[in-house]
Amino acid sequence: MTSYKELGLVNTREMFAKAVAGGYAIPAFNFNTLEQMQAIIQAAVETKSPVIMQVSKGARNYANGTILRYMAQGAVEYAKELGCEKPQIVLHLDHGDTFELCKDCIDNGFSSVMIDGSSLPYEENIALTKKVVEYAHKFDVTVEAELGVLAGVEDEVASEVSHYTKPEEVVDFSTRSGCDSLAISIGTSHGAYKFTPEQCTRDPKTGKLVPPPLAFDILHEIEKKLPGFPIVLHGSSSVPQEEVDTINAHGGKLPDAVGIPEEQLREASKSAVCKINIDSDSRLAMTAAIRKHFDEKPGDFDPRQYLKPARENMKKMYIHKIVEVLGSNDKL
Numbered sequence: 001m002t003s004y005k006e007l008g009l010v011n012t013r014e015m016f017a018k019a020v021a022g023g024y025a026i027p028a029f030n031f032n033t034l035e036q037m038q039a040i041i042q043a044a045v046e047t048k049s050p051v052i053m054q055v056s057k058g059a060r061n062y063a064n065g066t067i068l069r070y071m072a073q074g075a076v077e078y079a080k081e082l083g084c085e086k087p088q089i090v091l092h093l094d095h096g097d098t099f100e101l102c103k104d105c106i107d108n109g110f111s112s113v114m115i116d117g118s119s120l121p122y123e124e125n126i127a128l129t130k131k132v133v134e135y136a137h138k139f140d141v142t143v144e145a146e147l148g149v150l151a152g153v154e155d156e157v158a159s160e161v162s163h164y165t166k167p168e169e170v171v172d173f174s175t176r177s178g179c180d181s182l183a184i185s186i187g188t189s190h191g192a193y194k195f196t197p198e199q200c201t202r203d204p205k206t207g208k209l210v211p212p213p214l215a216f217d218i219l220h221e222i223e224k225k226l227p228g229f230p231i232v233l234h235g236s237s238s239v240p241q242e243e244v245d246t247i248n249a250h251g252g253k254l255p256d257a258v259g260i261p262e263e264q265l266r267e268a269s270k271s272a273v274c275k276i277n278i279d280s281d282s283r284l285a286m287t288a289a290i291r292k293h294f295d296e297k298p299g300d301f302d303p304r305q306y307l308k309p310a311r312e313n314m315k316k317m318y319i320h321k322i323v324e325v326l327g328s329n330d331k332l
């Protein structure tokens with residue numbers, strides 16, 4: 001058993017309480033590689049922001065769970081080396097799908113886990129979440145649960161249609177499951193294609209796709225039913241047009257990729273939404289920089305030559321999210 005406390009990590013409890021009270025959201029950035037981890041920590045330290053580094057089941061399969069855990073431990077030491085005296089870094093399991101996976105993470109240094117029972121029938125979601133909560137709380141590990149289903153397809157997360165969270169269920173669900181935070185479905189979805197062109201309108205001036213707005217009415221109803229309770233938004237990449245354009249201009253093919261407009265995420269951050277999940281924007285920032293580099297310097301083959309600009313581009317994106325969208329800067 002390795003406690004996250006030995007690694008210098010923190011759980012989400014105090015961080016979320018401060019974020020809800022302060023009207024900002026904590027960034028939850030997914031990572032699979034060294035460059036993502038370095039960029040996340042550099043951005044968090046430079047902006048004095050708490051940060052959640054999250055690992056999906058797919059990331060564990062890709063990079064190896066043990067390596068990722070030591071990387072998170074390294075992240076704490078790296079943040080200190082960069083001048084942050086008391087880094088507030090959470091290592092979180094994203095979309096855990098079984099009790100066993102959550103337990104394995106809790107036993108191996110994670111300070112927070114998500115048990116995603118959102119595809120299960122309601123009572124089964126409560127029972128599974130409760131089982132994880134009972135184990136996690138013995139070790140002061142916090143637990144995120146999910147109610148409602150997000151659309152979108154990625155390696156480990158797939159659903160064709162979304163079902164908004166029903167506000168009338170949230171009190172019963174959070175009380176009986178004992179979860180510490182709740183991911184809800186209000187129209188966000190995973191990946192770089194969050195909406196089909198048919199679901200969007202076109203801006204007559206730019207010709208760009210404009211997605212349908214998030215269901216803020218549902219969010220506000222949930223806030224009223226669970227005052228001060230930490231709410232989480234998944235699928236919150238904004239799919240920056242300039243990154244998509246760079247990718248497409250340098251041999252990529254991402255037609256009609258569309259994300260969540262940042263003004264809506266800015267608005268959500270001021271509410272009880274205190275954790276915002278971003279993965280696709282990091283993938284886009286990395287891919288755009290690498291494609292551009294290879295196009296302009298076809299003779300390069302040292303990974304450092306193209307991963308350095310990729311890391312810089314991700315760092316720029318993380319800083320932008322922290323300062324301009326979530327407002328979690330200057331909170332350490």
Ligand code: G3H
Pocket residue numbers: 030056057058059094095154155156157190234235279280
């Ligand atoms: O919500 C899912 C995350 O973006 C992780 O995606 O399962 O492809 O690692 P992944």
Ligand code: 13P
Pocket residue numbers: 030094095189190191192233234235236237238277278279280281
């Ligand atoms: P995006 O695909 O919008 O980045 O969402 C990531 C996410 O929700 C991770 O759990």
Ligand code: ZN
Pocket residue numbers: 095157190234235277
């Ligand atoms: Zn997610």
